[in-house]
Amino acid sequence: MSRASHRLAKLWRYFVWFTSIVIAIVSLRILVLGMDVGYPQLMHHFPDRVVLFWSHVIAASIALLLMPFQFWKGLRSRRAEVHRWMGRIYVVCVAVGGISGALLAPFASTGAIAAWGFFLLAVFWLVITTQAVRLALHRRFEGHRRWMIRSAALTFAAVTLRIWLPLSMVAEIPFGVAYPMIAWLCWVPNFLLAELYLARIK
Numbered sequence: 619m620s621r622a623s624h625r626l627a628k629l630w631r632y633f634v635w636f637t638s639i640v641i642a643i644v645s646l647r648i649l650v651l652g653m654d655v656g657y658p659q660l661m662h663h664f665p666d667r668v669v670l671f672w673s674h675v676i677a678a679s680i681a682l683l684l685m686p687f688q689f690w691k692g693l694r695s696r697r698a699e700v701h702r703w704m705g706r707i708y709v710v711c712v713a714v715g716g717i718s719g720a721l722l723a724p725f726a727s728t729g730a731i732a733a734w735g736f737f738l739l740a741v742f743w744l745v746i747t748t749q750a751v752r753l754a755l756h757r758r759f760e761g762h763r764r765w766m767i768r769s770a771a772l773t774f775a776a777v778t779l780r781i782w783l784p785l786s787m788v789a790e791i792p793f794g795v796a797y798p799m800i801a802w803l804c805w806v807p808n809f810l811l812a813e814l815y816l817a818r819i820k
Contacts, residue, residue: 635686637777642683645776648675662727670718678715678776684708685773688766709751712769716744728797735801742809743772764816771812772805779804 648656653664653671663671684704687693694701723737750765782803786796 634774638682638686638774641777641780642679645675645679645682648672663722663725667722667725670722674715674718674722677711677713677718678773681708681711681715681773682776684711685770689770705754709747712743712747712773716740716747719743726797726801728794728801731798732801735798735805739772739775739801739805742805743769746772767816768809768812771808774808775805778808 650656653668654661657671657675660671684707687704688701688708690701693704717740720737720740723733723740726732726736746765747769750762750769753759753762753765779800782800783796786793786800
């Protein structure tokens with residue numbers, strides 16, 4: 619790896635760590651502010667889907683918070699048991715966040731295109747993380763790592779969603795037009811970039 623590539627990879631790791639932790643903590647504001655103050659724009663889920671909404675926000679936020687730690691080599695080598703327990707919590711949070719996300723998806727405020735984008739994100743997130751777990755249980759750790767990279771790319775959709783939203787506002791794209799696109803843009807490019815990366819290190 620060239621010096622420039624090494625520097626770029628290092629900057630990318632810093633970006634993922636910083637944005638994942640910050641977005642996860644900010645998203646957990648629901649625990650302090652409640653739904654009406656913390657997420658007023660999503661109150662259309664109240665009261666019929668309030669349990670699903672809380673479950674999704676809390677579980678997905680914890681998964682995002684833990685995700686970078688799963689790729690910390692020092693933690694895996696020196697604190698393997700901590701790595702495994704954090705991995706178990708991550709998987710449980712993906713399960714809760716993915717199932718609740720899939721159930722919430724049909725109620726996306728801008729219609730079917732956004733609903734399908736978020737529904738497929740939830741399904742892929744669940745299936746891919748399950749495959750990563752299956753490989754770990756069979757002690758196929760290289761395969762496990764590759765599938766965890768895919769899972770992490772989908773977890774990171776929580777960050778890219780919050781990048782695309784303000785960009786669409788700056789571009790003055792109406793919310794009803796931007797949000798259905800963002801429902802796909804927040805995760806499909808992440809997944810494709812993960813596949814390109816995996817193809818390079820194969």
